[in-house]
Amino acid sequence: MTTHSLEAAPRGHGLTVADAMDPCDYHISDDSTVDQAVDILRSAHVEYLLVRDHNGRCEGLVTRAGLHPFLTRSWYTERTAISAVAHQRGPFAWPTLGLALAAIAMRVRRLTVWPVVDEAGYILGVLTAERATHLLAVTPT
Template sequence: MNTVTTRSLRSARPGHGHTVADAMEPCDYQIADDSTVDRANDVIRSVPVDYLLVRDHDGRCEGLVTRAGLRPFLTRSWYTERTAISSTTHQHGPFARPTMDLALAAITMRIKHLTVWPVVDDDGYTLGVLTSDRATVLLAATPV
């Protein structure tokens, strides 16, 4: 796994404004893509969080599943016991990169209607997440 520090990513584009690395937050909650909807729901309810990052069998980021995205499956109890997260409709890549311009990332998130966007390294491993709220706050604080 690539172990790039946030500090080195922040200096990747000196003088060019904020990057995604400046605004990304850690994401401690992940689930394997072969886990069931029932398991994902248990994790989301117990933590509580609104989303989980989904990782593939190699540990790379595969997507993001939300509480709202699980709701249709939870109405049918036998679905939750047998349906793998990989079989659900959930957010897939492409994902944000840490060196991506933050203003561009915020525009992309607005266009795609994303409130959370996984941030991955060049090998596809999760570094954190970018939330639309955090991007908006950081961009609003930036002098023009």
């Protein structure tokens, strides 16, 4: 017979990604150009945009740092679709995933932001490593 002690459970063991995710107001279509993405990043003062496909499902995430080579603005950026640029792609987090496990996955994959999707792949929000770490640190065992 195996017994489990609460002391052996990881901190925040009852928290899920849904408890820690934030809404993401900035999305861009995968057929939008790099120029359009750069304009949104600059005007909204955000570090990332979620990329959605033509059906509205999450396709990935593009960051300001990932678009850094394109910030000089050339004819190339005017014609290059976001889908052709290297960016973070799935798998994505889902709301019922345990927060402690999600934090480990983010650390292993070196992610600071992870899109959260429903079972059909539609965007629900984002999980940030900072928020996950904070919630796990303040949640009693």
